[in-house]
Amino acid sequence: MNTVRVPSPLRDYTAGVGKINAKGTTVSEILTDIERKHQGMRFRMIDEQDRIRPHIRIFINQREVQSLGEAVAPRDEIHLICALSGG
């Protein structure tokens, strides 16, 4: 099971929770598990061609995810980052 950090703009899909659990051995599997628990959330981050939306970044620990096939180790923390625009 991996910890996933959810940015505030996406917390409408997690009942306000900023830290959720998901399991999977790749980013793609993690996202599928997130979608199973929080319906509609995946499409807000990933478009229908499996591309990460322009204002969303996904990091495994500190490393930026380039492709959804990237491996996730059991203790890796997944960070979902959404562009903020307030000043």
Place this chain on the structure above:
Amino acid sequence: MASTLWIGTRKGAFALRPDARRRSWKLAGPQFLGHIIHHVVQDPREPRRLAMAAKTGHLGPTVYISDDRGRKWREALAPPAFRKAREGEKPRAVERVFWLTPGHASEPGVWYAGTAPAGLFRSADHGDHWEPVAGFNDHPMCPQWAAGLRTPDGELLHSIRVDPRDARHLYLAISMGGVFESTDRGADWAPLNEGVAADFMPDPTVAFGHDPHCLIQHPLQPDRLYQQNHCGSYRLDRPARRWIRIGERMPRNIGDVGFPIVAHPRDADTVWVLPMDGSSVWPRTALGGKPAVYVSRIGGKSWRRQDQGLPRTQAWFTVLRQAMCADSAARLGLYFGTTQGEVWASSDEGGSWRCIGRHLPEIYSVTHAL
């Protein structure tokens, strides 16, 4: 009769509701503050149901639906999305949901949606789940019809019209691409642009590639179509295929470009347009800063100016394609919203106008709901 004007704006959705005599209007909202709301549409088959086309700030395109007249909204479970691109195919992803049309009376729960980039989508469960209409999106000609010619908001598929006599008979329009027709529920499509100018094309007599801004079909006389195009306003009486440029009867110094076109719901020969400045650089603001509606009572053969109550001078707003509508009252009400966030109303078929809402964000759509 309860009545609501839904206002879709660049920063959220608002509702204007009148007193019994439509004298004073109360503004409610915003809902979805910060999201771009392109269209809010009531389902005439089940008036408590509404759908809203949106592009969220950071999180992509979606549809919201309500089954309590817009008090509460929930997001579609599967919003419009193109199918996965096949090997060697250009991948398409919905950037914004731009247009919504309820389906035929005989098909409760069916809705159509138009998107940017141009895509046609269908829902059979009141908007909860959306499927691509393969007959259009995967039509062998689609890459030519919708060639990715972007307007500033993207390549838009809009003006989806369902023939009230026949659920299989559909029209739609693409900016830029032209008007297209299907007679088999969307399985196959053909261009319908004869007679329409396309001044900006190398060959102005092309079969498609036109820039319709708004296409309407008269509900009582479904063979009567009107089109406001980037290159003029037109009428078409089916089964004819050649559009007649009714804008040629407009005063020459006014011209016939604009975005919306609205017909009287009980009289197919009465039609309103809102001309915009389409001269050389296309400022597309009210002509000379003097906004005016033009009405024709005889199907576009002659036009009369209607500007009483509108600003006399130095008013430089634009009215976008979804931002003008009529209600269905016995004393017909007409409405339009401006890019500067004002809503104007007439309760005498355009004879006089007054401002019933102001200080809203840039208005994208004004629609009437009962």
Place this chain on the structure above:
Amino acid sequence: MTLSAAERERYSRHLLLPEIGAAGQERLKAARVLVVGAGGLGSPASLYLAAAGVGTLGIVDHDRVDLSNLQRQLLFDTTSVGAGKAVSAQARLQALNNEINVVAHAVELRAANALELLGGYDCIVDGSDRLDTRYLVNDACVLLGRPLVSAAIHRFEGQAMTYLPGQGPCYRCLFPESAAGVAPNCAEAGVLGVLPGMMGALQATEAIKLLLNIGAPLVGRLMTYDALAMEWHEFRFRRREDCAVCGVAPTITTLADSAASCAADVPARWPRVNAGELRQLLGAAGSGPQAAPTIVDVREVHEFQAGHLDGSVNIPLGDLSRRVGELPTQAPVVFVCRSGRRSQTACELSARAGVQRVADLEGGLLAWAATVDSSIKVA
């Protein structure tokens, strides 16, 4: 720029730091920093930059002070409500430090004025509250070659990153909108008043480090702050080869405002000459009635000094608006830069200012070196 006795006393705690000292403090005094947005972020950032002795501090904001701003915008107080932000901020900052020069720009930052405004400064601090402005500021910094310290806030969360020209990714590499002027607006939401205090102070820290050339800048690193969890995180990100503005084949070469709504607008294009054509133009000069074009090199001074075309004049892009009067209005002008990106912007700027016959060198001096003259040194 030597320090007065009063300045030596005012900045004495800086002078005690070996990383700053008198030389560093003089650098700060000579520096020009622009803060975009006098809001939650711009308040602490500009207060600290003013206190630190940044010699010229510009503030861009066209808004007015609202009562609801005071919960987090420490530049203003209750008596400022209703006043213009830029001018009000100028008074506050000038009161804090009368040794520096505070410039109020009470204008809306737009595509048309961004290059001119930002070009007059050494370092840009972005504290704007709109996403389209963020992309505009980023693109202008890339086009001008200016460092940018960017931060943003939302509810209890903050983000910050630094862009250094040629040394790391830009904001568009992080959040890759593909075109100019298409960014959506942000969702308006609440924000913890003290949150921008953290992020704005971080921005001031970064700007001061950049000006002094000390420490490790936040380049290629996204710093996030979660006030509720009280956690900082750092993420690494890379420059995108396909970045629309700083990538290898940029599609954004001029600035554009958020789109107006209509159809069929054809983007303006400026004539381009390739290296071979330019050589012919230059070679024909003097031998016929055809006047040689004026060649204007819009790269930075140090790039120009490393190597340039014979007979070309150097007007860095950031100075072009101010110096456009030096260009002929009727005779042909060809702009050149390193890769042909800044020169497109130069075409746009100068054409708007009335220079009638503009063109630029396609592919820039890199193309010239590759196809005409490999002896030219392109910095």
